[in-house]
Amino acid sequence: MATTSAAPLPELPDLTGRNALVTGASDGVGREIARALAAAGAHVILPVRNRDKGRRAIDDIRRTAPDASLQLRDLDLARLDSVTALARELNDERTPIHLYLANAGVVMLGDSERHVTADGFELHFQTNFLGHFALTVGLLPLLQASRARTVMQTSLGAAVCRIHWHDLQLERRYGALRAYGRSKLALALVGTELARRSAADGWGITVAQAHPGIAPGSAIASDLRRRLPQGFVHAAATNFGNPLTQAAQPALQALTVDATDATDATDAADAAHGHFFAPSGLLQMVGAARRRHPFRRVVNADDATRMWTVAEELLRTGAPRGTSGLASSP
Numbered sequence: 001m002a003t004t005s006a007a008p009l010p011e012l013p014d015l016t017g018r019n020a021l022v023t024g025a026s027d028g029v030g031r032e033i034a035r036a037l038a039a040a041g042a043h044v045i046l047p048v049r050n051r052d053k054g055r056r057a058i059d060d061i062r063r064t065a066p067d068a069s070l071q072l073r074d075l076d077l078a079r080l081d082s083v084t085a086l087a088r089e090l091n092d093e094r095t096p097i098h099l100y101l102a103n104a105g106v107v108m109l110g111d112s113e114r115h116v117t118a119d120g121f122e123l124h125f126q127t128n129f130l131g132h133f134a135l136t137v138g139l140l141p142l143l144q145a146s147r148a149r150t151v152m153q154t155s156l157g158a159a160v161c162r163i164h165w166h167d168l169q170l171e172r173r174y175g176a177l178r179a180y181g182r183s184k185l186a187l188a189l190v191g192t193e194l195a196r197r198s199a200a201d202g203w204g205i206t207v208a209q210a211h212p213g214i215a216p217g218s219a220i221a222s223d224l225r226r227r228l229p230q231g232f233v234h235a236a237a238t239n240f241g242n243p244l245t246q247a248a249q250p251a252l253q254a255l256t257v258d259a260t261d262a263t264d265a266t267d268a269a270d271a272a273h274g275h276f277f278a279p280s281g282l283l284q285m286v287g288a289a290r291r292r293h294p295f296r297r298v299v300n301a302d303d304a305t306r307m308w309t310v311a312e313e314l315l316r317t318g319a320p321r322g323t324s325g326l327a328s329s330p
Contacts, residue, residue, distance in 0.1 A: 016041035024104025032248035038068035047075030077131030087138025120319030122169035128183035147204035152191035157181025208254035213279035214241035249289035250277035
């Protein structure tokens with residue numbers, strides 16, 4: 001349930017001449033982020049799993065940003081061959097990427113079954129985390145060449161979940177919300193490690209993190225929405241949490257706030273690597289976006305390095321068979 005908001009588009013810097021790649025931009029918060037970037041002059045690449053849905057998103061964006069420069073690409077994060085194909089295409093074309101947002105996500109609330117992708121990974125784990133990791137690594141040459149601003153869109157779930165290293169894919173104790181939260185924490189951790197590697201090795205990639213708070217108007221948790229009375233769903237989307245345009249604000253700030261906007265030298269260094277943007281209200285659930293302290297688990301350096309290493313090994317070896325994930329010593 002994602003509709004065009006009547007709220008005005010946010011004021012962003014002039015992004016003319018910039019290319020932005022936003023995953024999950026065919027609906028919900030991602031669509032509003034793409035809309036705002038395009039209205040500010042950016043050429044926005046929308047990698048989508050469903051081309052028809054992507055075309056409808058483009059039509060919707062152009063109703064409020066008629067001059068928007070938008071391009072569909074094919075991407076199914078639940079298929080690593082699709083991720084590899086997109087990265088290869090963009091590299092072969094030498095497409096500059098100045099702004100990159102890993103935003104797409106799935107949460108199977110209302111479905112108690114543990115789903116596994118064609119690659120053998122738990123669905124949340126691959127779609128929300130491993131697919132994005134593979135795409136990010138595949139795009140590194142382009143991100144480095146453009147000195148890109150890269151943002152990982154995490155979730156409030158990352159604040160309350162823990163990584164269970166011996167059961168990464170929840171084979172022992174599955175729950176959709178738990179799987180979602182862990183996958184978003186894993187994504188945030190590799191964002192932290194990407195920032196460290198970029199700073200240490202001079203990659204020139206600026207990394208930030210964001211989350212939208214509570215956004216009932218998004219299209220997430222579609223199974224649960226279908227089971228609830230539509231009047232209730234509409235009321236929740238209208239009266240509770242952040243409207244989509246406001247939920248888009250943390251990621252938009254993370255993508256466009258420059259390090260020179262920081263208030264002092266310490267903040268400036270932080271802005272280059274590791275700024276965290278979230279709603280300003282109670283428990284970061286609602287409210288206008290602002291810079292906030294990142295979740296403690298997100299900035300655990302040891303976990304960040306370990307998660308990157310685990311992800312690399314999983315991409316190299318494939319999904320473990322008959323185990324509870326990749327068991328490695330602490």
